[in-house]
Amino acid sequence: MTDYALEIAHVPVQGKEDGLLKVRAGEFRAALAEPSLCALLSAELGGFSHTGEAECTLYGKPFFPRSPRAALKKGVAVVTPEGALAGDLSLTDHIRLLPGMLCGKKKARQKAETLCEAYGFSLDLAEPAGNLSAGDRFRGEILLALLRECRILVLCQPETALTPLELEALAAGLRKACKQGKTVLMLTCRLSAAALADACDALFPEPDDAPPERLDIAVGSVVLEARNLTGGELRDVSFEARAGEILAIAGLPDSGKQTLLDVLTGALPLSGGRLRLNGREINDYSVRERVRAGIACVPGAEENYGFPLENVSVGESMALRRYREPAFQESGFLRKREMTRYAEDTLAWLNIRRGEEETSENRRRCALNRETDGNFHALLILNPTAGLSEDQARDIWNRLITLRDERRAVVLLTADAREALLAGDRVLTLYQGEITGAFDPAVTTEKELGLYMTGRRQDGEERFDEE
Amino acid sequence: MRNKGFRSFGRALLCLCLGLLLGAAAMIGVSFLALGEFRWETVCQEGLLPLFTGGWRDGPLALLGRAAPDVLLALGISLAWQGGMLQLGGAGLYALGAAAAMLCASLTGLPWYACLGVSALAGGLWGAVPGLMKKRLRLREALGTALTAWMAIYALQAFSGLIAWEQSPMPDLFVPALLIAGALALLAWLSVRFTVPGLDLRLLGESEKTARYAGVDTGKTAFWALCLSGLLGGAAGGLDYLLGGVHQLPDLSLALTGPGLHGLAAAALAGGHPLGAAIAAVAVKYLSLGVGAMNGAAFSPEMGEAILALILYCCAALALGRKGGRKA
Structure with a gap:
């Protein structure tokens, strides 16, 4: 058995022929990548589509999920900013619909509240998901993934749904989750987001953060x-x-x-x-x-x-x-x-x-x-x-x-x-x-x-x- | 756009060929079920032969002439389709057009083209109802067209006792019908592709938001598209009556849901392309004439219609369906 929870070989990285991304079990790792690569990797890992462009290994075994369900069965949950929540259902309803979770509203709520407290989320569990903010929906999906007892959590471009401060708070929560044995991989195209993780791989040359040139022109009418x-x-x-x-x-x-x-x-x-x-x-x-x-x-x-x-x-x-x-x-x-x-x-x-x-x-x-x-x-x-x-x-x-x-x-x-x-x-x-x-x-x-x-x-x- | 046009033509032709092949296969299956044994002669003489030759029985001119109403209806439905709207009221418009033409011909004795005009007007007015509801109340056109069709069919049936139904007194109209259908198909295609209102309509079909962004008055465009669609549907029914295709009013619901469905299928097979829809309508008419000629122990016309629908469905799956339905 290898120490790596997740390995992705043949990552199609610009400039390099064979990128390799390795994530140890219990690690909070970020990968800095172009948006298209983030989307490709999250689709591949989450079973949304299978292009065969990246070769994934899960705990030493080849991992090619054919559907999101197959990926979740193996303990890999992928959260994307587009989200997969049903707009009419509240987070509590979503929790009750999780497999093996048949329980009343009250019990579901209790479970969710315990988790929210542990990871420092504050979420409105009763509000329909469609009315929540993008950030709350993103955190809600992470909550669902944790309730499913996934082993590996993959976050795709969290910076598009969360503000920098929210992202920092989330990172603190995720670090706690890592201590309890979860593995977190964050795919991002933002250096500031990647810096929040414990370790980071750059899958493309770092962007230079200098602002575009400005000319000082007097503002008109x-x-x-x-x-x-x-x-x-x-x-x-x-x-x-x-x-x-x-x-x-x-x-x-x-x-x-x-x-x-x-x-x-x-x-x-x-x-x-x-x-x-x-x-x-x-x-x-x-x-x-x-x-x-x-x-x-x-x-x-x-x-x-x-x-x-x-x-x-x-x-x-x-x-x-x-x-x-x-x-x-x-x-x-x-x-x-x-x-x-x-x-x-x-x-x-x-x-x-x-x-x-x-x-x-x-x-x-x-x-x-x-x-x-x-x-x-x-x-x-x-x-x-x-x-x-x-x-x-x-x-x-x-x-x-x-x-x-x-x-x-x-x-x-x-x-x-x-x-x-x-x-x-x-x-x-x-x-x-x-x-x-x-x-x-x-x-x-x-x-x-x-x-x-x-x-x-x-x-x-x-x-x-x-x- | 040119490529897309060719693709639509290709689709219609591909559907025709595949449909005939699949029809033969389905016949063999049905004959086996009906007779409990497989007899090649039965399949050939009672199924395949009428299906393949039924349409040709009176020659190509009669085929094209008889297909003209179906072409008009398919055109009407494809116009709405271009605007992203589902015109489900084909059968009702058809019935209304036929009744209007009949009344006009038997009461006033006007010449056939005037009767055709009256039926088109009746269809246009009836088509305006769901158009107006969509424009004013944003009520879905699929609901509106289906319900107005329902109303038209059953109201006409209820009134049928009061009206003496007369056989069309008109002379042989195959050539004018053919010309009208051809000219309208061309006109519909040209106006969709080359005029400003046509582009309005296509943008509406792209999405309502896009159309509004481009400055299209979406309500007005949808209204006029549904009116025109109704007009063509009414004309289709009128033309069919004038050609002698419709025989009596009490059979309306049974006899006329057929053309309604045929028109919808033809428009859908061509993906809403007017010329493609016209060709597909001729192909569907050819097959349905063939089905009408079936008259044996194994194959009743009803079974034939069911097989026809199966054929069209399979065609659609083969020609229009995309591999790997799940979106990646």
Whole structure:
């Protein structure tokens, strides 16, 4: 029997031919890897899919789970930020549904509470999982894995669901679990997260943490002004985006960023508040009128980053928000040739080969290019670098900074505190549809921002002191 | 897009070939069950021969002419499909269109094209009901179309005692029917692919969020798509009556759920591609005419329809199903 609980050979690491990842039993180890590698390893270990690219060994025996159930049977539980909880069921219900756990609500609750206390989690066990925050859902899944008495716990990219402070608290809990014989492997693409573990393997060259270059440019006039916006889950959201400034709005998943984006683009009607673009009220403008007025937008993964390709061609996607303009249509007929030519030019300019448009990175680049190719005043962009590697993210941030330097207003809605601080000139935090604070990225830490992303709030007077 | 188009054509053709092969295999199984022994002659003469030749009996012109109503219905359903909507009301629209054409022909004595127009109008208005409910109340179109169809079929049946059903007095309309169906198929494809409303519709089919992001008025687009879908469905029923395909009203629910299902199957097999749906509708009609010609001890037309559905289902699995259904 080997001392290693888990060995993964042939890890497809950039630059190295054969990566090897070894985790001893009872160890809390982190692996620093690109997002795609994190996803691959977690899918392989959790039995979500089998690519055969990595060769796993569990306690000296080959380990190729064919399904999540098979992986759990062997004592390996994988927790991903996407999660596997049913939105309508509470954590207590989930616990009662675990195999071999047939018991009443009360008993299930007691068991969960004991564990929560032992590892320092504070979770609402009765609330439906769909209403919990992303961080609580992540911790909830860890709790379920522990209740299943798994031997090896694999966490995939916990930093996307948890704030830095939450992650630190979780790490402390996990260390306790390790002392009781569990083995924890944390797959992450963030150095600060990896540093929390007892040991760390770097499966790709360490990213340099220096912020992208900034030019000091005087901030201009207010371009996009939102006053007391309400609608959907938004409550009294007010902010101003100025020309030559990147305003970052940081909020965890489900904090209302998507709703805010929909309200700003006009896809969702406002139920109260005022929205102005360059001083003109645009409350009643439709999506199309807002595009014409100069609001550009690159949405998130749910809308395929604004570059859909299922039922529409590349050319049509490239003209997605402008196909009613005379350049792309003539008395109701699409000018397909123009669209194709425009798309081909753009793809060539972006250095994207034909057939490679469908990756999520290229979708984002295409959409960003399309939206910023015309005359626009404000760009809204949602989670632009989620799931991208450090280099790819840097490209996108540099593009945003270029736009800022061209005196446009950029509103960056992101779930990533680090991204907000690196790319933003001013940062607001959003929690449950409310702005909880305004920050200067030069003097704010990720941890501090994390606190406000999870519910702490600045005083009313303090909130807009920078404006 | 061009590749996708070819793929849809390929699908329709592949389905036809595979369907015929699988049909032969199913026949052998059914004959064995019905007769308790395997007799090659029975399978050939009562099953395979009518199935393969039934559609050709009156020549290709009659086949294409008879398939024209099915093509129209399949087009209507595929238009809704392009917008990501499931039009389940084919049978109701068909019945309504047939009744409208019959009333128009027997009461007013208008020429056939006017009767066809009336049936299309009736179908369009009836299709607008679920469209309006979707636009105003965001009620699912699958529910709306199914329930309005239900209403139409049984209301017509209830009224059938009051109306004297007359056989279509029209002359041989195979050629015009064929031309109309062909032209509409082409028109539907061209407008979906090359016009602004067509792109609106396809974006709606992509996802409602995407469509809204692109500035499409989703409610309006869905409404008009369901109206057009109803219009084509009504025209399909009217055309079938005018061609002499529908004989009497009391049989509506039995006789007309068939075309409704055929149209849905054809549209689904082509993945909503209008031209693909037209071809698939002809193929389905060919097989169903063959099924209608079956008349032996081993194979009743009902059994034939069941086999037809089995064939289409197998085709769908082979042509459209993806390997390894579980998403990786």
